[in-house]
Amino acid sequence: MSQKLSTSTDLGIRPRGLIVAFYMILASAWFIAVLLRLTVRDLTSFNLLTAFHYATPMPLLLLLASFLAATALFLRHSKACAGWCFMAIVIAQSAGSHPLHHQPINTIEKSAQQRLMLWNVCHGRHGFDNVVHEMQSHNADIYMLIEAGPPTEQMRSFWQENFPKHEITLLGSEMVLLLRGTAGHVHVGALRPQGQYRQVEVTTTAGTFDLIFVDIHGRPTLSRREPIARLTELIDESTDHPLIVAGDFNTPRDSPLFQPLDARLSNAYDTAGTGFEPTWPWPLPLLTLDQVWSNSGIRFHHCQQSWCSTSDHRPVVVDFSLTEQQMKLVNNP
Numbered sequence: 001m002s003q004k005l006s007t008s009t010d011l012g013i014r015p016r017g018l019i020v021a022f023y024m025i026l027a028s029a030w031f032i033a034v035l036l037r038l039t040v041r042d043l044t045s046f047n048l049l050t051a052f053h054y055a056t057p058m059p060l061l062l063l064l065a066s067f068l069a070a071t072a073l074f075l076r077h078s079k080a081c082a083g084w085c086f087m088a089i090v091i092a093q094s095a096g097s098h099p100l101h102h103q104p105i106n107t108i109e110k111s112a113q114q115r116l117m118l119w120n121v122c123h124g125r126h127g128f129d130n131v132v133h134e135m136q137s138h139n140a141d142i143y144m145l146i147e148a149g150p151p152t153e154q155m156r157s158f159w160q161e162n163f164p165k166h167e168i169t170l171l172g173s174e175m176v177l178l179l180r181g182t183a184g185h186v187h188v189g190a191l192r193p194q195g196q197y198r199q200v201e202v203t204t205t206a207g208t209f210d211l212i213f214v215d216i217h218g219r220p221t222l223s224r225r226e227p228i229a230r231l232t233e234l235i236d237e238s239t240d241h242p243l244i245v246a247g248d249f250n251t252p253r254d255s256p257l258f259q260p261l262d263a264r265l266s267n268a269y270d271t272a273g274t275g276f277e278p279t280w281p282w283p284l285p286l287l288t289l290d291q292v293w294s295n296s297g298i299r300f301h302h303c304q305q306s307w308c309s310t311s312d313h314r315p316v317v318v319d320f321s322l323t324e325q326q327m328k329l330v331n332n333p
Helices: 002-038 047-054 058-074 078-095 128-138 153-162 225-236 256-264 268-272 324-331
Strands: 114-120 142-146 167-172 175-179 182-190 195-204 207-216 243-248 290-294 298-305 316-322
Touching: 002 047, 002 058, 058 078, 114 128, 114 243, 114 290, 128 153, 142 207, 142 243, 153 167, 153 175, 167 182, 167 195, 175 182, 175 195, 175 207, 195 225, 207 225, 225 243, 225 256, 268 290, 268 298, 268 316, 290 298, 290 316
Parallel strands: 114 142, 207 243
Antiparallel strands: 114 316, 142 175, 167 175, 182 195, 195 207, 243 290, 298 316
């Protein structure tokens, strides 16, 4: 009888002990993630810490704090539950605390506005026909596609058949530009150690401006410091022209590595964004990896991330125009 009672007691204690251990591990991971976010973030030279920082974005920390509060309540630790609820509120408040740079009220007519769609289509894994259907639903003047298939004549014909009013430019490395207008010289370059860009001068009904197409590789242990530093140099070399910088940065928007870009450019979502911002991964986006920026020669009117299951990245759709000063220069060269 005593043996059975002992076994029953062990079985009753063991699950609670496992829950407590799991609770302590998650709580430790949460505090380490917050400590990183409050100190070095992704500026450290220890790439594993950087990868851990990227893997614990603010929405995930909010969910984890809520889960820990529920677990503490289950374990009948009322004070710990209250503490985690408070932490969840703080995280929720901090998640949207980065400053917004609102531009003046829109005085540009709709006819002068252009629409740009940026999208990492994930090699068309769910079918390029589905990709085309989503693209056509937005009726964009400019499509900037990443991981859009090999630069073959077959792919060129595919895009041209589905978008007959757009000029098709295969930029290499699975980057494709579809444009209602004309594309000029394409400058190909690297964002070392692992990343690339394409710089193109384009002319549309809005005027002439430069596009810098960015694709930084997504390996978590790869430092983004050098690619973004090289991109900053390119931006400084392009100050005389209206400029749009767009692509898959594979770097969370709240990274301090974006401070040089914040000092030089406006972010489309910060300026004119609506809706839920994170773009990856589908179906539960946690990180804003896909971003559109511009210098003072471009004005953003609207920015929204579309919901689409065709790729693991959400498309970014932006309405923009040249600033009034730039439009005057175009009309009176």
